[in-house]
Amino acid sequence: MGQTFLEFTFTPNPLQPAVDILIAELSEIGFESFVEKETSLVGYINEKDFNEEQFLELYVLQTGDFQITYTTKSVAQQNWNAEWEKSFDPIYIGEDCAVRAPFHKVRPVTYDIVIEPKMSFGTGHHETTHMMLQHLLETDISGKSVLDMGCGTGVLAILAAKKGAAQIDAVDIDNWCFKNSVENAARNDCPQIQVFEGDASYLKNKMYDIIIANINRNILLEDIPTYASCLKKGGQLFLSGFYLSDLKMISAKCEASGLQFLKKIEKNNWVAVKYVH
Template identity: 45%
Template sequence: MDFITIKVTCDQALIDVLIAELFEVGFDSFQEFDDGFEGSCEQSQFDDGKVEALFSQYSNVAFTVKEQEKVNWNEEWEKNYDPIIVGDKCIVRASFHKPQPQFEYEIIVTPKMSFGTGHHATTYQVLDYQMTLDHKGKRVLDVGTGTGILAIMAEKRGASNIAATDIDDWCIENSEENFSLNDVKDVTLIKGQIAEVKDSDYDIVIANINKNVLMDQMNDYAERLVDKGHLILSGFYESDIEDLEKQANEIGLKKIHSTTRDKWAMLALEKRSI
């Protein structure tokens, strides 16, 4: 299937806002840069009029749109993908790399177009934190699973029941493949938004998305957590921690840990009955 990519040049302060607005008009995969970001969507979801109307509201923002054919991302990634070592216990590698059994956790991924291979600081920080958090026998929900890497780590850490969601067909396809590569069998994969998740008794909820989506959906995450359950958030900048923590406090979520890496942040919260 062909898809549309949009390259946006803008100030850092506008990136989260524009990503959230493009998400609302059909774009569902994003990659951020120092001077802006790129987004993509299936060609069938692209509405030129809505995109033009969106950007007409902003000055000093430039964008270009182009069509692209679906390419062999396995081949492209094989040329450029290097293993990632998280802490001293975990390695994330592609299937074409040699096994490295000296690591306690070895995660194999076929990256394709999905976000979340461990290279980005947000995914790295969540993986690092997961290795300190008790998953044994826990119920885990991974929202916006991407490659499925965080759900895979949850299974390796002993979670007994795992659900993973994503709105992107590429991510669903990629996570299914990665679950198979890592012999992960007991994951319920859901295509859709958080509203599609009907259960409400998860011990751990993970959401590595972006600030605007996290702010919009935080109450949904909290409603699906048991008391004393843990919410792990990432996909935002260090400067956003205060806003996220303030909203979290209002709905009974208290900060228990946070980390930063390359200006990106991870925030761990615990649900406490008000």
């Protein structure tokens, strides 16, 4: 029997920045996946993880800045693919990279990434994933060792593999993301990706040339010192999953850990940042 998920459909007015705030806050209380539509946001959470008290206390629902109505229903885990297929279009990052489902047709590109996200996060549609893909497209990864922390669908690890990374560890604390990344790595013929279920405690005695972490702000602030300790001299750290307004505290934590700010990409108040050891 598959697990049961709650599907919430939020209709905010105005749409932005309410949708971005919803995604950030809902992620903090256990929502695992989101589908952005023209006038609404659909979010999914495992029914056993839903805490109504936490949900009703969300800032975005309490503030008078937005009017947000929502409906909810139970859905079986195996129904996710059908819902996703109706709403997921292929995307292009620059001229060289496409992220698509197995049934999509795309124009020829250098890096053709095929994923089925199921209940995992990371199709490239969200600003943070899109910007991290941009960073990786601009980075020499050939022959490098890479860590994709909070890998979700594995899409960032897959691009690193397609760009010639020698060895990649993809880590996620969520079992569904772990399984989905294993499937997507195989689907894209990326044997150099090893997927692990766990958190930053997995990183003990590990060293990498490049670390990618697209996670929420609080986890990043907690784990940045660990990432820094796992970076080789001259290694690069790419971070996203937080707002531009959070950049000052993220950079302060990075600098305190011996990392130097190099570059940022911004999109709709989200930011993806590059640091060097």
